[in-house]
Amino acid sequence: MSLSFYTVVIDARDLRAQARFWCEVLDWRIVFEADDEVVIGKNAAAEPGFCFVPVQEGKAVKNRLHIDLNPDDQAAEVERLIALGARRADVGQGPDVTWVVLEDPEGNEFCVLSPKRSLTG
Known part of the structure; x- marks a missing residue:
């Protein structure tokens, strides 16, 4: 290819x-x-x-593409990311989802997933 x-x-x-x-x-x-x-x-x-x-220009609408992060410990990573400058975001995900939506310092949404097994091992 x-x-x-x-x-x-x-x-x-x-x-x-x-x-x-x-x-x-x-x-x-x-x-x-x-x-x-x-x-x-x-x-x-x-x-x-x-x-x-x-x-x-600043960000005006929800991202059409976003990053998903795969942590070992979701709660610890969410707290670490917030300490780095991320903020919690509500994009309509509801209370029962297994991921946490955050925004980077310029408002770009990204998700911290519940821990998942590696696809490579």
Whole structure:
């Protein structure tokens, strides 16, 4: 196949702050930085990563695409993420769901799932 998944591009008003937040969330690092983009990943060779690009406008509606995180301990991870700057979000999920919806510092929704077995082992 001559095509591979490279990165997820995320619009950001403060791309460096968003990159730092997600580096802390995922224990990743900045692998490339310029005035018009900041790329983060597990390491420079790992794909996919996140690429933050600047936009002037703030987020206005619910994301059409979001990130799901698979924790070992959901409650502990939710508290850690809130301490990093995430906020709880209500997107109509109701009280009986097994995931927690959070927003990053710029309002992008993401979910912290109940612990799941690894698909690779």
